[in-house]
Each structure stands twice: as structure tokens, then as C-alpha cells.
Amino acid sequence: MSAERPVVFVANRGEIAVRIVEAAHRIGAEAVVGVSVADRRTLAARRADRTVVIGPSAANASYLVPELIAQAAIQSGADVVHPGYGFLSEQPRLCELLEEEGIAFAGPRPETLRAIGDKSSARAVAVRAGVPVARAESLPDAADAQDVIRRGRSVGFPLLVKAVYGGGGRGIRLARDEDELLALVGEAEAEAQAAFGNGALYAERFYGAARHVEVQVFGDGKGGVQVFGDRDCSVQRRHQKLIEECPAPAIDEGRRRLLHDSSRALVRELGYRGAGTVExxxxxxxxxxxxxxMNARIQVEHPVTEEAYGVDLVAAQLLLALGRDPELPDVDPVPPAVAIEVRVNAEDPARGFLPSPGRLHLVDFPRGPGIRVDTHVESGDEIPPFYDSLMAKLIVRASDRPHAVAALRSAVQRTRVDGVSTTLPVFDAVLDHADFVAGAVTTTWFGEMWEARDRVAEEG
Amino acid sequence: MSDAEPVTWDQILRLVSLLDDGELTEASIRFGDVTVEVSKGGPLTGSRPEASRPVPSPAASPAGASAPVAAGADAVLPSPGTPVPAPIIGVFYRASSPGADPFAVEGDDVDADRTIGIIEMMKMMNPVTAGVSGRLLGFAVADGQAVEFGQPLAYIDEAL
Structure with a gap:
């Protein structure tokens, strides 16, 4: 390994690729970004020391092929590969290919990825670690209607039907009663087969009015665990997060301790290596x-934790993978500041959040105390149609939640994006809403609020 | 423009794309009495401001002119032919094994499906076919060189 200036290979695109390039430079490493044809001139490519074209624009022929990433990493002389989030970040295959070549993977070990990548096995690990879980049952073949109903009853209604090998909130269906369960199970099976290459399903008790709270962990790979507080990510649309904050508001001390202790136990049980999130x-x-x-990767919303605690989780991932001290301090369960993030997506909220790719004539983000912008676009850049719509994350930090909400509201209003539609108008509505200001909304709150707003607009 | 062909945007863009493909770092091309000079990532090493100027003999070139393609009437960019792009990232080899005869050599007349090399990617061998029929003008990369996706490996003159 090139001890003097290690080489970090970035196996991702978009804002997280820029973020990893910055972290690599911060630890004194050289950054090489693997790019598709469409991404040859992106901000990450411009900021990188080198780029390598790994394949054509379509992700399934470039960013999603472990062999291409491994080959590119070898050709780049990489010491470590950072997979970002999505794409191959939780694929044991990439990790194995790299480790065979003596290249470190900035993520968990392949066996950990297997243990928690399959949701039923993740659940089993959680149970073993004493983590509280929802009642769930695996579902048999859709043809066995009687058994489907029997298992549905055992879970209790309403319930969610999920793909065992699914992820990212995709392919999840709600069944309020037995008839609905029977009606959707065949289609869900076919969809899971098409999307994830495996039709296996399970049913899990659905909590209609629940908050999404997650715990940021960092494991040393030997059973040592550090917990970096919690985040609330309840403002979601169709299971896709829109706003995240650290710490989660309105959590009493006892429940916070349960969340953190459970997460610590799970991570210890796994001998987990690197950054992860327990949801x-x-x-x-x-x-x-x-x-x-459990998400075995750095997450989109990691900046709120970084801002609230003043740590660099991505640099820590790289340092740990390079066999160095990740330089993370031990912190309190509640951070000294409050950070909130909004995801600025190139989508049109007025048209059902339809993706809105295109050329950005002008992009202007606010600056000021406590403002952070993680983005991969500048004026003149393009949002290509091949990938996800995340354009930027606008993050603010303040001494308490009311000040953070006010700062974010102002930051959103000062953000200008010309050329594509964005989710910015959504945040004007959310940040002014009494429910959000009060804190602790549920995961269905946004959808209901937005629909009601649309209805008023139509009638008005 | 005297009686020479006027410069077209297509010709200039083609020149720029050659630079983009990493084949050249700078080039000068003369269309009649118009000379177009393009360079990647910095000023031209042999740059002269006049668009039109007396053509120097190669011996009279400034000492600093180390451009791969020197300026001048006799340095018109040879027709590069049609590039054969790397179909996959990996290591390019011109023969099936060390010491074996190369799949193809400069000057060969090749069919579109003729194998002209292989790319090894994670121990998998991927044949590289010419893609177009014509005369193999030459290779743009060395035997055993790591290549990126889409990188030109060779050039073929289709005008036969």
C-alpha cells in the first residue's frame, strides 16, 4: 500500500461522491472517482485527482457491476474503495472481490452484509441481541391462500408485505385485512422477483401512526461500538425521507437509552465494522x-449527525478501512447542537414528484453560520436522467430546535435553482406547519398534509 | 478563404473530441489559409497568435514546440480513421498469450467482426472486435495497457 499518500477509489456518484472526495483529501489521500460516460464531467470528477470511466451511462452496466468497480480500483492503484450509499454499498460481492485483491472496503465485512442484508436474518440477529422487534412471519407461496391467511392473522392487521431481499423502501405494500392480503400477495411476489431477483416475502405488523427514529453507530470491527445519537426521519413521502434531524425531538430519556443500548448490542453482536444505522x-x-x-452503510442523512456532534463520519470510515485510528470522540447521547437537513430533489412536487432532470442554468445556495450544503451541482451542470433525483442536501445547525427550524426556513428561501423543478416548495410548507414546528410527526403525516393541501388548492 | 475548403464546425468539433478522448493534448490543423489550434488543459506549447502566418519549415520551428502534432502545412492531422472504443474497462492485450502472434497488425484489412485484441477484466477475457470494416491504421494503446471504457484502442480507415 502506498503509505505516504493512500489512494481512495470512489465507487459512487452524485453528492456522496463529492463528499467522499472531500473526506479523502481531508485525510491526505488521493481521490479517484469511477465514473460512467454520463458522469465524466461531474463535480465529483472535477474535484477528484483522477477519474476512470468504468462503463456506459446506465447504472446497471456501470455503477452496479462489482467486477467493473474492482477492476477500476485495481487499475487506479486504490488502497480503499468507498461505496457510498445505494449502488453496491451493501453488496458482499464487491467487498469480497476487493479484499481478494488486497484492497480495503470502507464498509462492513461481507458476512455482516449477508447477515443483515436479508431482512429475516437481520431480524434474527436483532432478536438474539435483545433488540425489540415487530411481530412478523415469512409468507408462503401466493398459491397457498390458506397458509397466507393463517400467517397474516398471526401477525395481526394492518400489516406490511415486504420483499425479503428488498431495500430502500421499495416494494412495500399495506394490507388492512385478509382480503387485501390475498389480493396483493401474488403481485408483490412477482414484483419482488423482478426487482430483487427473489420473490420471497414476509409480513410485518404495521404501525399506522409511528415515528421513524434511527441510531448512528460506528463499530471498530472487533466488537467495540460508538453511538452517535439518533435521528428522526419521519417526514417521508412513500417511504422516501424528505427531512431528517439530529437529535430526534421529544424522546424521553428512558426510550432514548433503550434505542441506543439496543443498537449498541446489535452492533456488538455483529462485530460490526464502520458506520451503520439501526432503524x-x-x-x-x-x-x-x-x-x-439495519443499514450497513453511510446514509444520505449522515450530515445531521456530523453537524450536531462535530464529527466526520466519512473520514472515519476511510481511516478505519486504512487500518488507522478513525479519530472519533466518545460523545453524549444527546448532542450539543441541533441539526436539520432537507433533501433538495430534482422533482416536481406539483406533478406528483415526477423526476425533473435537465440543465441547471443557475444554482445558488445560501451561506452563513451553521449552514452546510452537500451537493454535486453548480450552475451549468446537468441532472442526467439515468440516476436518482437527489441534487443537494441543505443542512443547518443551531443551539436548539426552534432556532434550527427558523434557520432552515430562511436557508430554503434563499436557495435558488433555475432550470429544473425541485422539492424546495415542499419545505416552505413543512417548515411553516404547526405540526412540524411542534416536533414528533409520524411517517404518514407528510403524505396526508400534502394531499390535503392539494385538495384545498383544487377546490380553492 | 481563397480556393481551399472552408473550415466546418464538424471538423473543429472532431478535433476537440480527439483531445477529449485523450489521444492528443494539442493539435494544429490547417484548412486552406485558416489554421485552427486546440489544446487541452493549458496554453499551446507552440502557440502563436496569428491565425494565418507563413508556414515555417520543421527545422525553423521554435525550440519550445514539442507538440505531438507540429504546426505547419506538412503537419495536417492525418485522417485518424474510425476509433475502436474499449467495450469494457480492463487490460488490453494484442495477443491471446505472451509470445503468441498478435490478433491483428497495422495495415491488416479487417472485417467488422474480426478480433483485434482482448481485454482482461477480473480474469475474464473479453474479445475486442474491429466494429467496422477497413484497414487497420494502428493501435492507440500499448499491449498490456490498462484502458477505460470507451477509450480508443485502434483506428480503422473505412474509406476502402
Whole structure:
């Protein structure tokens, strides 16, 4: 390994690729970005020391092929590959290919990825670690209607049907009763087969009014665990997060301790290596806490934790992978500041959040105390149609939540994007809303609020 | 423009794309009495401001003119032919094994499906076919060189 200036290979695109390039430079490493044809001149490519064209624009022929990433990493003389989030970040295959070549993977070990990548096995690990879980059952073949109903009853209605090998909130369906369950299970099976290459399904008790709260962890790979507080990510649209904040508001000390202790136990049980997130639902009626899943990667919303605690989780991932001290301090369960993030997506909220790719004539983000912008676009750049619509994350930090909400409201209003539609108008509505200002909304709140707003607009 | 062909945007863009493909770092091309000079990532090493000037003999070139393609009437960019792009990232080899005869050599007349090399990617061998029929003008990369996706490996003159 090139001890003097290690080489970091970035196996991702978009804002997280820029973020990893910055972290690589921060630790004194050289940054090489693997790009598709469409991404040859992106901000990440411009900021990188080198780029390598790994394949054509379509992600399934470039960013999603582990062999191409491994080959590009070898050709680049990489010491470590950072997979970002999405794409191959939780694929054991990439990790294995790299480790065979003596290249470090900035993520968990392949066996950990397997253990928690399959949701039923993740659940089993959680149970073993004493983490509270929702009642769930695996579902048999759709043809066996009687058994489907029997298992549905055992879970209790309403329930969610999920793909065992699914992820990212995709392919999840709600069944309020037995008839609905029977009606959707065949289609869900076909969809899971098409999307994830495996039609296996399971049913899990659905909490209709719940908050999404998650815990940021960092494991040393030997059972040592550090917990970096929690985040609330309840403002979601169709299971896609829109706003995240650290710490989660309105959590009493006892429940916070349960969340953190459960996460610590799970991570220790796994001998987990690197950054990860343990996701929970908190039922607002019963106050029950249940384990949702563990994400074995850096997450989109990691900046709120970084800002609230003043740490650099991406640099820590790289340092740990390079066999160095990740230089993370031990912190309190509640951070000294409050940070909130909005995801600025190139989508048109007035047209059902339809993706809105295109050329950005002008992009102007606010600056000022406590403002951070993680983005991959500048004026003149393009949002290509091949990939996800995340354009920028606008993050603010303040001494308390009311000040953070006010600062974010102002930052959103001062952000200018010309050329594509964005989700910015959504945040004007959310940040002014009394429910959000009060804190602790549920995961269905945004959808209902937005629909009601649309109805008023139509009638008005 | 005297009686020479006027410069077209297509010709200039083609020149720029050659630079983009990493084949050249700078080039000068003369269309009648118009000379177009293009360079990637910095000023031209042999740059002269006049668009039109007396053509120097190669011996009279400034000492600093180390451009791969020197300026001048006799340095008109040879027709590069049609590039054969790398179909995959990996290591390019011109023969099936060390010491074996190369799949193709400069001057060969090749069919579109003729194998002209292989790219090894994670121990998998991927044949590279010419893609177009014509005369193989030459290779743009060395045997055993790591290549990126889409990088020109060779050039073929289709005008036969």
C-alpha cells in the first residue's frame, strides 16, 4: 500500500461522491472517482485527482457491476474503495472481490452484509441481541391462500408485505385485512422477483401512526461500538425521507437509552465494522419501539449527525478501512447542537414528484453560520436522467430546535435553482406547519398534509 | 478563404473530441489559409497568435514546440480513421498469450467482426472486435495497457 499518500477509489456518484472526495483529501489521500460516460464531467470528477470511466451511462452496466468497480480500483492503484450509499454499498460481492485483491472496503465485512442484508436474518440477529422487534412471519407461496391467511392473522392487521431481499423502501405494500392480503400477495411476489431477483416475502405488523427514529453507530470491527445519537426521519413521502434531524425531538430519556443500548448490542453482536444505522419505529399510540432494519452503510442523512456532534463520519470510515485510528470522540447521547437537513430533489412536487432532470442554468445556495450544503451541482451542470433525483442536501445547525427550524426556513428561501423543478416548495410548507414546528410527526403525516393541501388548492 | 475548403464546425468539433478522448493534448490543423489550434488543459506549447502566418519549415520551428502534432502545412492531422472504443474497462492485450502472434497488425484489412485484441477484466477475457470494416491504421494503446471504457484502442480507415 502506498503509505505516504493512500489512494481512495470512489465507487459512487452524485453528492456522496463529492463528499467522499472531500473526506479523502481531508485525510491526505488521493481521490479517484469511477465514473460512467454520463458522469465524466461531474463535480465529483472535477474535484477528484483522477477519474476512470468504468462503463456506459446506465447504472446497471456501470455503477452496479462489482467486477467493473474492482477492476477500476485495481487499475487506479486504490488502497480503499468507498461505496457510498445505494449502488453496491451493501453488496458482499464487491467487498469480497476487493479484499481478494488486497484492497480495503470502507464498509462492513461481507458476512455482516449477508447477515443483515436479508431482512429475516437481520431480524434474527436483532432478536438474539435483545433488540425489540415487530411481530412478523415469512409468507408462503401466493398459491397457498390458506397458509397466507393463517400467517397474516398471526401477525395481526394492518400489516406490511415486504420483499425479503428488498431495500430502500421499495416494494412495500399495506394490507388492512385478509382480503387485501390475498389480493396483493401474488403481485408483490412477482414484483419482488423482478426487482430483487427473489420473490420471497414476509409480513410485518404495521404501525399506522409511528415515528421513524434511527441510531448512528460506528463499530471498530472487533466488537467495540460508538453511538452517535439518533435521528428522526419521519417526514417521508412513500417511504422516501424528505427531512431528517439530529437529535430526534421529544424522546424521553428512558426510550432514548433503550434505542441506543439496543443498537449498541446489535452492533456488538455483529462485530460490526464502520458506520451503520439501526432503524426503529416508535408507535405513537403504544410508545412501543420496534426494530425496522439495519443499514450497513453511510446514509444520505449522515450530515445531521456530523453537524450536531462535530464529527466526520466519512473520514472515519476511510481511516478505519486504512487500518488507522478513525479519530472519533466518545460523545453524549444527546448532542450539543441541533441539526436539520432537507433533501433538495430534482422533482416536481406539483406533478406528483415526477423526476425533473435537465440543465441547471443557475444554482445558488445560501451561506452563513451553521449552514452546510452537500451537493454535486453548480450552475451549468446537468441532472442526467439515468440516476436518482437527489441534487443537494441543505443542512443547518443551531443551539436548539426552534432556532434550527427558523434557520432552515430562511436557508430554503434563499436557495435558488433555475432550470429544473425541485422539492424546495415542499419545505416552505413543512417548515411553516404547526405540526412540524411542534416536533414528533409520524411517517404518514407528510403524505396526508400534502394531499390535503392539494385538495384545498383544487377546490380553492 | 481563397480556393481551399472552408473550415466546418464538424471538423473543429472532431478535433476537440480527439483531445477529449485523450489521444492528443494539442493539435494544429490547417484548412486552406485558416489554421485552427486546440489544446487541452493549458496554453499551446507552440502557440502563436496569428491565425494565418507563413508556414515555417520543421527545422525553423521554435525550440519550445514539442507538440505531438507540429504546426505547419506538412503537419495536417492525418485522417485518424474510425476509433475502436474499449467495450469494457480492463487490460488490453494484442495477443491471446505472451509470445503468441498478435490478433491483428497495422495495415491488416479487417472485417467488422474480426478480433483485434482482448481485454482482461477480473480474469475474464473479453474479445475486442474491429466494429467496422477497413484497414487497420494502428493501435492507440500499448499491449498490456490498462484502458477505460470507451477509450480508443485502434483506428480503422473505412474509406476502402
Amino acid at each position: 426503529f419505529l416508535i408507535d405513537t399510540r403504544s410508545s412501543d419501539i420496534v426494530f425496522l432494519e
